[in-house]
Amino acid sequence: MPTHEQSVLRLRSATLEFGDRPLWRDLNLDVKAGEFLAVLGPNGTGKTSLLKTVLGQQALTSGSIELLGAPVRRGSRDIGYIPQQKLLDHGTPLRARDLVAFGINGHRWGLPISTLSLRRRVDDVLESVGATAYASAPIATLSGGEQQRIRVGQAIAGNPKLLLCDEPLLSLDLQHQRAVSELINEKRRELNTAVVFVTHDVNPILGMVDRVLYLAGGQFRVGTPDQVLRSEVLSYLYDTPVEVIHSRGRIIVIGVPDGPGAHGHDVHHVEGGYH
Amino acid sequence: MEDLWGTLFSFENYFQLLVLVQNSIYAGALLGVVGGLIGVFIMQRDMQFAVHGISELSFAGASAALLFGINVVLGSLVGSLLAALIIGVLGVRAKDRNSIVAVLMPFGLGLGILFLALYPGRSANQFGLLTGQIVSVDNEQLGLLIGISFAVIVGLGFLWRPLSFASVDADVARARGLPVTAISIAFMILLGLAAAVAIQVIGALLVLALLVTPAAAAMRVTSSPFLTPLLSVLFATFSMVGGILLSIAGALPISPFVTTLSFLIYVACRIIGWRRDAGRSSRMLSPSRTKIPA
Numbered sequence: 001m002p003t004h005e006q007s008v009l010r011l012r013s014a015t016l017e018f019g020d021r022p023l024w025r026d027l028n029l030d031v032k033a034g035e036f037l038a039v040l041g042p043n044g045t046g047k048t049s050l051l052k053t054v055l056g057q058q059a060l061t062s063g064s065i066e067l068l069g070a071p072v073r074r075g076s077r078d079i080g081y082i083p084q085q086k087l088l089d090h091g092t093p094l095r096a097r098d099l100v101a102f103g104i105n106g107h108r109w110g111l112p113i114s115t116l117s118l119r120r121r122v123d124d125v126l127e128s129v130g131a132t133a134y135a136s137a138p139i140a141t142l143s144g145g146e147q148q149r150i151r152v153g154q155a156i157a158g159n160p161k162l163l164l165c166d167e168p169l170l171s172l173d174l175q176h177q178r179a180v181s182e183l184i185n186e187k188r189r190e191l192n193t194a195v196v197f198v199t200h201d202v203n204p205i206l207g208m209v210d211r212v213l214y215l216a217g218g219q220f221r222v223g224t225p226d227q228v229l230r231s232e233v234l235s236y237l238y239d240t241p242v243e244v245i246h247s248r249g250r251i252i253v254i255g256v257p258d259g260p261g262a263h264g265h266d267v268h269h270v271e272g273g274y275h
Numbered sequence: 276m277e278d279l280w281g282t283l284f285s286f287e288n289y290f291q292l293l294v295l296v297q298n299s300i301y302a303g304a305l306l307g308v309v310g311g312l313i314g315v316f317i318m319q320r321d322m323q324f325a326v327h328g329i330s331e332l333s334f335a336g337a338s339a340a341l342l343f344g345i346n347v348v349l350g351s352l353v354g355s356l357l358a359a360l361i362i363g364v365l366g367v368r369a370k371d372r373n374s375i376v377a378v379l380m381p382f383g384l385g386l387g388i389l390f391l392a393l394y395p396g397r398s399a400n401q402f403g404l405l406t407g408q409i410v411s412v413d414n415e416q417l418g419l420l421i422g423i424s425f426a427v428i429v430g431l432g433f434l435w436r437p438l439s440f441a442s443v444d445a446d447v448a449r450a451r452g453l454p455v456t457a458i459s460i461a462f463m464i465l466l467g468l469a470a471a472v473a474i475q476v477i478g479a480l481l482v483l484a485l486l487v488t489p490a491a492a493a494m495r496v497t498s499s500p501f502l503t504p505l506l507s508v509l510f511a512t513f514s515m516v517g518g519i520l521l522s523i524a525g526a527l528p529i530s531p532f533v534t535t536l537s538f539l540i541y542v543a544c545r546i547i548g549w550r551r552d553a554g555r556s557s558r559m560l561s562p563s564r565t566k567i568p569a
Binding site: 055057073074075076077079081083088089090091092093094095098099102103105106107108109110111112138139140141151154155158164 | 451502
């Protein structure tokens with residue numbers, strides 16, 4: 001099989017259960033190079049667990065999961081990982097450029113001795129994520145949005161084949177949500193990286209997403225946003241009438257039940273859209 | 276009052292004394308390097324309280340060794356490594372770690388007091404473990420302390436980059452394939468070694484002055500990945516060597532001098548950092564650089 005046809009990520013009959021509670025069953029999924037997949041669904045349906053299986057930190061109950069044609073291992077340098085924004089302690093003795101450098105050589109033993117070629121590479125990455133202005137600023141003095149830019153830079157610095165994003169827009173304001181998600185999208189186009197983007201709010205990335213994996217009520221649905229984010233599909237998944245409304249380029253879901261496995265909020269809820 | 280001053284500082288025969296304790300000064304300087312370096316990671320990993328717990332169990336090990344007539348440094352090593360591994364394995368999350376430390380600490384201190392109470396020897400040795408005794412450390416033990424210190428420095432040098440990465444963002448480091456758990460355990464072993472050396476020198480109750488205060492002071496004035504360990508090492512070495520030099524003038528324990536010097540450096544760094552931050556925040560309030568609340 002020619003390599004450009006090969007899936008970056010491939011799940012076959014993948015099933016994950018905790019005790020007798022199935023999170024998802026018989027999940028078949030192929031994510032190709034350059035493809036943007038959004039993973040949506042309420043809390044407790046296994047979005048984070050899915051990321052953990054990709055990272056080899058959570059074993060499947062049954063089925064298989066492969067990264068670049070090989071069974072997943074515990075972490076991989078072909079993966080760039082963008083976590084939730086979390087503020088770092090003041091005094092953390094690292095500058096923005098040091099964090100980016102970890103994406104290139106953070107796995108190597110020894111002292112962090114910087115070479116000219118490493119500095120050039122880090123400078124290039126910082127420039128490409130628009131962070132040159134604060135390249136040498138202590139990381140803890142940066143705003144949440146600036147820190148997330150640096151994390152995108154760190155994640156792409158090692159030329160990964162797969163970008164795993166775990167709620168990277170959480171706790172950012174709307175302007176920075178847009179900026180950071182556009183940055184991720186731009187990088188996947190430039191580098192032809194596959195993107196798996198876990199989020200509770202699809203709206204900031206709606207225009208970028210190729211396909212959606214929607215997890216709810218122990219079931220799932222994969223397809224384009226238009227195929228999946230529809231009243232009848234979500235009503236089926238939640239097993240209760242749910243209404244999906246398209247309004248001024250945003251998607252709003254009304255009637256998502258509260259309760260075990262479906263509490264919290266969803267993509268797209270009505271309450272003023274503060275997410 | 277003059278008597279007190281005379282007890283604190285008497286410079287008669289100072290140079291003869293200096294020759295006698297020069298080995299302690301070398302050991303103290305080396306311990307300053309160890310404490311300054313490992314302190315940077317103790318701070319980043321939020322392990323200050325754990326250090327205290329480790330040193331109390333190290334104290335128990337040392338006093339057991341004293342009672343049973345084996346090498347005190349070895350006893351102290353066994354105690355601190357045991358504590359470091361327990362805390363490292365059971366206390367992955369900060370909250371768990373704090374409760375484990377809080378449980379271990381009085382237990383270790385109690386055990387140590389029991390062994391000391393049973394020990395028939397001189398009482399100066401007993402207090403030495405709690406409050407420092409480098410001047411009374413014999414040459415064989417001094418050699419051991421120096422060997423362990425070198426091991427810690429080499430170990431930290433080897434772990435440095437992945438340890439920094441894992442300390443600042445364990446999830447990302449793990450995703451990139453770093454053995455984050457193994458790195459934490461390795462760090463705990465180095466921390467146990469450093470604590471075992473430190474309690475011989477400044478005492479179980481005061482190790483924080485050497486393993487935490489200098490790094491905390493450095494982090495108040497810089498965020499550079501090079502300056503932070505450098506300053507921290509300078510502060511720790513200065514406190515250590517300065518403390519020894521001051522203490523021999525009055526034949527008093529070195530600990531109060533070391534802890535006071537290290538505290539004063541911290542206060543100075545806080546003032547410097549605070550004044551600089553005040554200057555900075557009044558200068559730059561442009562919209563793109565203001566902090567967005569989480």
